[in-house]
Amino acid sequence: MLFKRISVKPNHQGYLYRRNRFDKVLEPNIYRFFDLNSEVDVVMLPTTTKLLSILNQEVLTSDNIALRFSYIVEYRINDGQRFLSTFDVFQSSYFLYEAEQVIHNLTQVHLRQAIAIINSEDLNNQRHEILATVPIELRDRLNNSGIEIQQLILRDITFPKMIQDLFAKQLEAKIRAKSDLENARTAVATARTLKNAADLVKDNDNIKFFQYLETLAKIASTGKHTFVIGDLNTHGSAQPNGLK
Secondary structure (H helix, E strand, C coil), rough: EEEEEEEECCCCEEEEEEEEEEEEEEECCEEEECCCCCCCEEEHHHHHHHEEEEEEEEEEEECEEEEEEEEEEEEEEEEHHHHHCCCCCCCCCCCHHHHHHHHHHHHHHHHHHHHEEEEHHHCCCCHHHHHCCCCCCHHHHHHCCCCCEEEEEEEECCCCCCHHHHHHHHHHHHHHHHHHHHHHHHHHHHHHHHHHHHHHHHHCHHHHHHHHHHHHHHHHCCCCCCCCCCCCCCCHCEEEEEEE
């Protein structure tokens, strides 16, 4: 009964207080402290990275389009003593929840300001640039509380149904215009090819001769015919050269 048993779990650090004054940091292990008058207290803080999901935040874009966005905050406690001096861990067992509320409020203000200066039509293309880096001001304010923001991730953006329908029609019009342009290019290329072929037939005697032979073959296939090729008056005679 004179000793107090303290178990510090993996991925945690224990902050030992004697007579309400900080004494030392305890790494994961099992400890026994002499505590005759119940003067020893230990606060456990996680050392791992945590994810905080913040959902359905409303904002107006630069062109006054109302939308909702959700994002994820990746953070960790990087200075336990600063953290303990900021949050009243001895009066509340929900001190991590209180810390996450601070993270929520500060990051929410930053994201609203970042989205409010972007046009709604450009927002989707710039969504990865909005949270590419954690702002220095936001990082410093949370560092003063012993919290490090490692990453901000924009999860989704939701436009009103009416705006979604307008964007869908705009996209459909772009796709249709692109398809019409491709069809027009194909038609022009086809017309150019046909024109070149016509010019080639018109100016080429060999092709004309082959067309002539093809015509004769088609006529000959329909019955018996006599074809006269060349001059009828050969060497002054009236005898034709006949082709049957």
